[in-house]
Amino acid sequence: MTGFGAVSASAAPSVSGIPTNAVSPDGSRITGVEQIDDHSIRLQVHSAAMDKTFPVDVVRPADNSRPRPTLYLLNGADGGEGLxxxxxxxxxxxxxxxxxxNLVIPVGGPFSYYADWIKDDPVLGRNKWKTYLTEELPPLIDAALGTNGVNAIAGISTAGTSVLTIPMAKPGLYKAVAAYSGCAQTSDKLGTAFVKSVVGMGGGxxxxxxxxxxxxxxxxNDAYINAEKLRGVDLYLSSGDGSPGKYDTIDGRAEQLGGGRTQIDGDDNQLGIETLINQIAVGGAIEAVTNFCTRNMQQRLESLGIPATFRYASGTHSWGYWQDEFKRSWAFLSRSMGLSE
Structure with missing residues (x-):
């Protein structure tokens, strides 16, 4: 990788051919591999910048006969550590x-905005996630999975902000971005309030x-201000408008996972109703803000002559819509990564 150096991986025990001791020059390394199912593995990756080991969930390509591209998919505010x-x-x-x-889902970094923090936080600890996602993890993934070096990155909510700035930190690393329900602006009054609220939720x-x-x-770290740095990156941005949509009912939430209850609903019907009320009230308000932000970003990119795909629909800040939007954006992402599917 440009500006990084070679990753070493000497002979070692492996799972599905994945070396368990790939090491980068800065000391970041893969320390473990676990087979989850026929298609999936979980890596343990030690970050030198954060001096901590994090899980990374990977879904392998259907056909591994030749090197394949990699899509990094980021979770929202809690970093995927919970449900x-x-x-x-x-x-x-x-x-x-x-x-x-290759689908790569890093786990960790709650309430960090996947950013490089200038100081360790008493509650949230050391956060150097931009370094992790540009300098540490991708070369290890390339070495361990035998990728073709073509990458895209996607994320929801707070990560919908981060996936716009991470490619700016290492131009050429990520060919495409998909941001679902994010807010590009971080330094104006609205963006600052939004960031403060999210980080504060985690006690940071x-x-x-x-x-x-x-x-x-x-x-x-304001993608709106620095939008010129996204020139040449394939961009897909989407948001709901905050109004109730098809998943904002008890039946709609069950439909999301093919007729089953979502895990955050639990077995208690009252809990499911309370969760739904919160989804409509709080999730609706949040999505109205991300809609405003996304439309601002559209105007900004258009003013710069930077092409991008935008999609707007009804719906709240919740998983059913993100699941649908990921699938809808897959054709865009796959083309950007050089796949014919």
Missing amino acids: ASWQAQTDIPKFMADKNA DVENMWGPPGSPEWLE
Whole structure:
């Protein structure tokens, strides 16, 4: 990889041919591999920048006869550490099982915005996620999975912000971006309030992330302001409008996973109703904001003559819509990664 150096992987025990001791020059390394099912593995990846080991869930390509591209898929505010994750709330891993791309879902980084924080936080610890997703993890994935080096990145909610700035940090690493229900702007009054709210939910201090609002780091991590740096990246952005849609009913939520209850509903019907009310009230308000942000970003890109695909629909800030939107955007992502499917 450009600017990184070779990753070494000497002979070692492996699962499905994946070396368990791939090591990068900075000391980041794969420390373990677990077979989950016929299509999926879980890696343990040690980040030198954060001095911590994180799980990484991988769905392998249907056909491994030749090197394949890689799609990095980021979770939302809690980093996929709980049940609010692509793995628990959607059928996307199953959907990808017959596709010819590596699907890589990092786990970790709750309430971090997948950013490089300027200071360690007393609650959220050390966060160097931009470094992890540009310098540490991709070369290890390439070495371990035998990829063709073509990457795309996608994410929801807070990660829908991050996936727009991560490619700016290492131009050429990510060929395509899909941002679902994100807010590109971070340094204006609305964006700052949004970031403060999310980080505060996790007990973190935003000043440990980017310094006091208005500091250079806030501007550097604002994809709206720095949109010119996205020129040449294939872009797909989508958002609901916050109004109730097809998944904002008890039956609609059950339909999301093919007729089963979603895991966050639990077995208690009252809990399901309370969750639904929260989805409509809070999720509706959040999605109205991301809709506003996404339309702002559309105007910004159009003013710069940067092409992008945008899609708007009804719906709240919730998993059923993100599951559908991922599937809808797959044709875009696969073309960008050079696949014919």
